[in-house]
């Protein structure tokens with residue numbers, strides 16, 4: 066509620082979660098007594114960190130409509146998206162990846178990325194006309210450029226099952242990027258990704274940030290995240306422990322004891 | 332053995348049921364929906380065709396509706412009736428996943444079947460509607476059975492071409508994406524519910540028309556023709572032919588119908604041997620089914636064709 070992230074202007078936040086909560090079998094996953102509240106301002110690069118089971122992925126699921134929240138409200142870009150359908154939220158401009166990468170197994174690598182785009186050629190009526198071929202070539206070009214961006218050049222015609230774990234993760238990023246989302250939520254993008262590809266990913270995220278995309282990234286790899294993000298939200302037991310710029314979070318005593326461990330301060 | 336007669340029957344019935352298998356292929360293999368009540372949509376088409384073409388009731392007739400429409404209009408009505416039935420049954424069921432959808436569609440078909448058995452005013456109960464008129468009695472030099480075979484084959488080819496076109500478009504790719512991973516498809520902005528409903532409705536149209544042709548061919552719309560067994564035969568045909576291509580659906584149906592026709596018309600010496608053959612037919616169908624499931628030959632062929640494309 067009181068978060069201003071990086072922009073001190075009066076512009077309302079792009080995303081605002083107010084007192085959202087989620088329980089699984091009676092156990093609280095997100096939201097303490099008063100629910101979880103935070104805001105993300107337009108164009109900011111936010112890191113979401115916290116111990117295993119803190120509720121980071123669940124928070125993503127609540128925002129993106131994969132799960133319905135038990136209480137609270139979420140607004141995005143002036144729309145009330147509380148418990149809206151996943152596809153509606155995606156079409157409003159929220160992209161997301163999953164902690165366990167998801168892919169369309171029966172489609173080629175290129176078609177996976179092409180499927181990410183919402184093209185008028187995909188409509189039922191278009192199937193019986195000629196127009197879809199034009200839309201298709203535009204989408205395919207965009208998909209190929211996106212594959213280059215995530216370092217999957219030359220893999221376009223491969224089957225998804227031929228990709229490694231890290232490549233699969235990059236494929237999912239590409240599938241969301243081709244949608245040109247306003248805000249992109251990434252759930253542990255570096256996990257299982259080798260150092261070379263991680264470097265490439267860091268450059269890509271910095272570039273997207275410069276281009277004005279709003280980014281929220283969940284990561285346990287703090288060397289990666291703290292070097293990129295401007296604002297960090299720290300979650301424990303579904304509640305916001307603290308938030309602030311990376312430099313403050315690094316040295317915050319509460320964060321060190323709840324998540325980083327004493328060694329990290331050294 | 333009259334092989335020409337067998338050929339004509341296989342083309343006729345194979346095409347009529349092939350249309351149903353093609354529709355099931357679209358629903359299941361591409362749309363990811365398990366419909367265990369597919370016979371009901373076929374039955375709706377057959378009954379609609381019978382009701383719209385039969386004369387108004389008179390004398391001892393128990394049924395209340397008969398419109399005496401010309402057959403082309405009635406065929407359209409049969410397709411429309413199946414579409415409406417799909418809209419009504421799809422609305423509450425399509426939100427259900429996998430096996431739940433299978434159970435509800437099965438239950439729907441059973442309810443519909445017992446409705447047909449018990450409702451005299453619409454379908455004339457267990458007796459069914461036996462007044463179905465064949466379109467024209469005089470086709471000139473062409474024998475009527477060839478006309479039927481041709482009409483059924485035309486409907487089947489038209490269905491195949493329309494479905495193939497649909498599935499090769501970006502719409503078909505989006506369907507594949509939804510079937511592969513619904514959550515990821517939603518995150519990619521695909522309207523999963525809307526597309527499922529569309530596929531369910533579209534596939535009902537040719538099933539209804541095929542039901543109409545079937546009633547025309549058998550001159551009968553009777554509950555005993557539309558039991559769950561039909562649903563299972565269609566499913567077996569789909570699995571036999573492989574789910575991956577529209578051609579497989581047709582090949583599987585033709586193969587199955589051919590096999591049944593040969594056993595049915597084989598000139599057995601004794602009644603006993605005919606009975607044995609009839610039961611062996613079931614066993615062989617079952618074994619074939621298991622073998623195909625185990626080795627998936629058609630899927631492999633389809634895969635190879637895709638790879639070399």
Ligand SMILES: Nc1ncnc2c1ncn2[C@@H]1O[C@H](COP(=O)(O)OP(=O)(O)OP(=O)(O)O)[C@@H](O)[C@H]1O
Pocket residue numbers: 089093094115116117118119120121122123124164
């Ligand atoms: N679908 C689910 N059903 C039941 N419990 C769940 C489900 N999803 C998450 N949980 C529980 O909710 C809590 C928060 O899980 P969540 O996945 O959000 O944690 P996380 O912060 O992403 O952790 P990690 O860093 O390990 O990914 C955990 O206790 C988890 O067991």
Ligand SMILES: [Mg+2]
Pocket residue numbers: 121122123164252
């Ligand atoms: Mg997680």
